[in-house]
Amino acid sequence: MNSDLAQTIGHQRQDQSDPFGSFRHECETALKAGYSALKKTWEHRLPDLDVALTLEDPPNPTFGQLASSLSFELAKTQKKKPIEVARTLANTTRQLAKLDLIESIEATEPGYINFRANLARLTELTLKSVQRDGSEYGLIKTHAPERTVVEHTSANPARPIHIGTAKGAIFGDALARLLAARGHNVRTHFYIDDAGRQVAIMAYGYKLLGEPTPEGKPDHFVGKIYSVTATLVEIEELKKRLVLLRKTNASDTDLVATTKSLDEWVGIAADLQSKYPQEFDRLNKLISKDPDPEKSISELIRKYEKKDLDTTALMRRVTQIILTGFEETLRRARIRFDQWDWETDLLWTGRVAELVGQLKESGFTFDQGGALELDVAKAVEKFGLRETLGVSPTFEFPPLTLLRSDGTSLYATRDIAYTLYKFENAERVINVIGSEQSLAQFQVKVAFWITGHRKEAEKFIYFPIGHMLLEGQGMSARRGRYVTFDQVLDETLTRARIEVDRRSPSIPEELRQRTAERIAISAVRYAILSVEAIKSTNFVWGKVLNFETNSAAFINYAYTRSSGILRKLGKIAEPKAFNLLTDPVEQELALELSKLPETFAEAADDLNPTLLCLYANLLAQRFHEFYEKSDISHVSNDELKWQRVALVLAVRTVLKTLAGLLGLELAERM
């Protein structure tokens, strides 16, 4: 454990229970006392060590629940064998320790000091804590709450959300949930990139068609128009360029490349035509009437930036249609946003211009053919940022174009202004964005340094999302080789429904559907969250749709089984104590429950929801083991029965907490 985390745990509020943390604290105190005592008696000087850092999880329960490797460290200076040091240290520590949660302290080969927990006491403490704190159990609050903005998803508003973007949405949403539960003031933002070319193309096509009322899901409807329009316009442009190239006797390589690109687009057009024949033919006719589609589109962009009334109305209208569809999809996935930020608002409010002005004054810009460039490399050297940014001494920072020669801004420029904007009401900003943006995110940081926003530069966190492969291949939006988030949710739901129908035919129809919905959304979210965000994920239908092997179903099943127990019992009573839970499966289960606070704090502070997926899986596993071995409804000893019921209730409480953090939905029956 690092010192930050140790400190975090050490500074926990008194009123928040952390059973395993209390055990850890006892071990630390004992070890510190033992070590100080030893320092006074030994001839060789002992170093000042943070003994808390030497405590670790032993590989298996026979070595206790915590172990210290301190003796290995000391053996060096003492010129003794680690095991000898360990024996002496263990003896001293044992004498000075208050043995409450600690059962025993022993030295073992080759030199560890093992701390065995008093599992009876720990079980009791844990169950009391869960009973007392209820749904707040485990959600220990940070001692340094921060106003935090989490920007995520920010899908291009020109086509439906695909599964790659969905990964960012799910991680971003889980991060926001974790941080909020940790006590931070969290706001989620969606960045609407409406100033770019794609929205203009979409609006262009939409207007040509006479602004039809969407049929079916709005984002799919307008997205279709975008794809067709973009393809047709691109083909027009390539044809024009080819004519020009021939006229000017251009090089063969240029001709070949352009021809090849044209062929590719014609292929894509053929696909689109067969998929959407009506829209394709109509748009094809309409666009061919326009002498210069490219010019029409550029004009839309220019007018929109200037907030021309008619253009603005059109652009906002069509973007809003897409966003309505986005919201519908995101709502299905239990993802919500506090704020939707329009990129064009940054332009209209003058924030982008202001930023460019500041950068110009800094002296780190230069002119290149009328365009304004930011000398990123120079700034990196001037401020000595290589180490701060964690890049090697030979990293070449290319300059960043801030303004085109016609004076209009670029996406990167607006993104810097946007991130600064997010800091206006936050101390920390987390950008959940695809890993391909890493250079761009570096540039944002450098721009912060240049404009004197050093505090912001430190508190600006780039959370990269690794690529999503589709059945082993890269996805391609333009080739139509991608899966939409809606498709994934639909397919998973269909499959979940079949499973529920098969396994629980007695449940009423309406409830079966609701159950299937819960299982489906949980399956998708868990499948994404259980693999670290940075890793590229291979999306395989068979895997997401397989509930028999899916961990979300496994976790839910633990919950369902607990429901079954309670249902069978009918009514329950409070136990007098927790002293009869002595079976290893019971104590292992309680031990797992005792670790929620530490696991949660680490997951939230390290921005690592995957950690909680693993924890949830482990807890479910412990519960299933308990379920197999430990009977409840048939035991004749009532006190034992109610004690076991209390354990079951605690598991249910923690499973619900975990579900809330990860955005899973638990079904009572499945």
Add this chain to the structure above:
RNA sequence: GGGCCCGUAGUCGAGCCAGGACCAAGACGUGGGCCUUCGGAGCCCAAAAUCGUGGGUUCGAAUCCCACCGGGCCCGCCA
């Protein structure tokens, strides 16, 4: 050419930041068991790993450092 990320059983994937009992968690798949007990979407057992390769640091390396190899991505007056 420069850089960033990833590389752990047939497959997927924890552990790496904060080195320690690692003959490496868990899962899928494979082989074998368990339904007169609260729901078998489960439990138990078994086989399966040169931790990409080679050096180095260390009492100790999957973990830190260096080099190399493989895969992905970025280096636009695109977004």
